[in-house]
Amino acid sequence: MTGKLYGVGLGPGDPDLLTLKAARLIGAARVVAYPALAGGDSFARAIAADLIGPNTREIVMDVPMSVARAPAQAAYDRGADEIAAVLDAGEDVVCLCEGDPFFYGSFMYVFARLADRYEVEVVPGVTSISACAARAGQPLVARNERLTVLPGPLPEPELRDRIAGAEAVAIMKVGRHMAKLRGVFDALGLLDRAVYVARVGLPDEVVCPLADAPETAPYFSMILMNKGEDPWL
Amino acid sequence: MTGKLYGVGLGPGDPDLLTLKAARLIGAARVVAYPALAGGDSFARAIAADLIGPNTREIVMDVPMSVARAPAQAAYDRGADEIAAVLDAGEDVVCLCEGDPFFYGSFMYVFARLADRYEVEVVPGVTSISACAARAGQPLVARNERLTVLPGPLPEPELRDRIAGAEAVAIMKVGRHMAKLRGVFDALGLLDRAVYVARVGLPDEVVCPLADAPETAPYFSMILMNKGEDPWL
Numbered sequence: 276m277t278g279k280l281y282g283v284g285l286g287p288g289d290p291d292l293l294t295l296k297a298a299r300l301i302g303a304a305r306v307v308a309y310p311a312l313a314g315g316d317s318f319a320r321a322i323a324a325d326l327i328g329p330n331t332r333e334i335v336m337d338v339p340m341s342v343a344r345a346p347a348q349a350a351y352d353r354g355a356d357e358i359a360a361v362l363d364a365g366e367d368v369v370c371l372c373e374g375d376p377f378f379y380g381s382f383m384y385v386f387a388r389l390a391d392r393y394e395v396e397v398v399p400g401v402t403s404i405s406a407c408a409a410r411a412g413q414p415l416v417a418r419n420e421r422l423t424v425l426p427g428p429l430p431e432p433e434l435r436d437r438i439a440g441a442e443a444v445a446i447m448k449v450g451r452h453m454a455k456l457r458g459v460f461d462a463l464g465l466l467d468r469a470v471y472v473a474r475v476g477l478p479d480e481v482v483c484p485l486a487d488a489p490e491t492a493p494y495f496s497m498i499l500m501n502k503g504e505d506p507w508l
Numbered sequence: 509m510t511g512k513l514y515g516v517g518l519g520p521g522d523p524d525l526l527t528l529k530a531a532r533l534i535g536a537a538r539v540v541a542y543p544a545l546a547g548g549d550s551f552a553r554a555i556a557a558d559l560i561g562p563n564t565r566e567i568v569m570d571v572p573m574s575v576a577r578a579p580a581q582a583a584y585d586r587g588a589d590e591i592a593a594v595l596d597a598g599e600d601v602v603c604l605c606e607g608d609p610f611f612y613g614s615f616m617y618v619f620a621r622l623a624d625r626y627e628v629e630v631v632p633g634v635t636s637i638s639a640c641a642a643r644a645g646q647p648l649v650a651r652n653e654r655l656t657v658l659p660g661p662l663p664e665p666e667l668r669d670r671i672a673g674a675e676a677v678a679i680m681k682v683g684r685h686m687a688k689l690r691g692v693f694d695a696l697g698l699l700d701r702a703v704y705v706a707r708v709g710l711p712d713e714v715v716c717p718l719a720d721a722p723e724t725a726p727y728f729s730m731i732l733m734n735k736g737e738d739p740w741l
Contacts (some may be wrong), residue, residue, distance in 0.1 A: 286527070296530060375638040398525075405608040408630075424656075
């Protein structure tokens with residue numbers, strides 16, 4: 276009997292936003308796996324830290340910072356091999372993933388390598404979009420509104436076209452794309468409808484109008500906008 | 509001192525997908541409020557049932573089934589008045605909401621009526637989109653992919669244009685729009701890339717290719733599609 280692989284969403288960062296299922300699985304895990312960025316700390320591990328037992332084995336996938344894909348692919352290849360060895364030995368593995376595993380989540384890369392050979396269960400988590408909207412006090416979408424989710428690194432013309440054609444927008448991974456993004460919202464006359472949220476739920480969280488946002492944003496930051504064409508009342 | 513209003517996301521239906529924070533707030537609540545549809549049971553209450561104490565007061569907002577907005581608006585007006593009276597008496601109210609409160613959530617209507625007068629905290633929840641993707645074993649978006657969320661009731665030409673121009677799509681509220689939606693995916697040559705999920709996480713859950721989906725879908729059903737232009741490995 277091979278073990279089972281769990282891909283567990285941890286939510287946006289506040290440990291209180293883990294699901295009951297995620298907390299139980301992590302607390303009972305004998306083996307956990309998670310990515311760490313460029314030899315630094317693992318955000319996923321930090322979120323789950325209080326739940327990981329002292330005798331739990333930890334498989335760390337050290338993912339280098341690089342726009343090239345090959346180094347990250349090699350890191351996930353090695354991590355998947357290590358996880359597979361544990362599963363082959365009949366032990367379950369709980370793979371930790373910030374946010375939701377299938378919404379821009381790192382678990383996808385493990386899933387792509389192992390799902391055809393092992394039993395996998397994905398436990399969904401609260402996304403950063405939901406958390407940012409909650410903290411900003413700004414609903415995302417209601418009734419028959421459409422929501423467009425766009426990564427900040429997209430080219431400026433595409434961002435402009437897609438934001439112009441959308442009713443509600445969430446921009447992920449703002450980071451070093453802040454100047455470009457603010458320019459796009461400004462050019463479209465939507466600056467006053469956009470809100471900026473960084474490091475949601477963490478002690479250094481920032482929530483403010485996009486017009487007042489700092490010049491440089493951390494990777495975990497977002498812009499939310501709803502044109503308000505259809506009032507919610 | 510007036511009380512505080514909590515808008516608490518319950519996730520897609522499986523009580524195990526409540527967050528730790530939601531479970532704690534509901535368990536400690538002296539007053540909860542929730543919508544019920546057309547005099548029937550409340551799905552929100554059903555998800556949270558095991559956590560609601562025997563002496564907890566329950567404010568039921570009975571929302572009629574109607575495409576006209578006025579009857580639902582009147583129901584939320586009454587509910588907001590009842591909640592406001594409790595808050596004015598210095599007691600907190602925990603408002604239960606399926607899924608995530610600010611993602612097509614019923615709590616928005618309470619929020620729109622009370623947020624300017626009372627302290628409100630929104631607790632985000634797992635969306636049905638994340639849960640459906642997890643159960644279908646089909647990632648939503650990775651890297652710099654864009655996600656478009658569309659309600660099924662939209663007109664056919666708009667659905668066709670938006671699905672054609674998207675990389676990844678989630679269609680909410682499929683319900684009685686199934687034939688129209690399947691026709692759109694078929695016409696675009698995307699039928700074999702689309703998966704159908706109904707009543708995710710509940711005992712009568714259905715997960716299957718869209719091509720094999722039943723003619724009529726329940727309200728809580730979804731279609732997920734990713735064109736797979738950028739493999740995840």
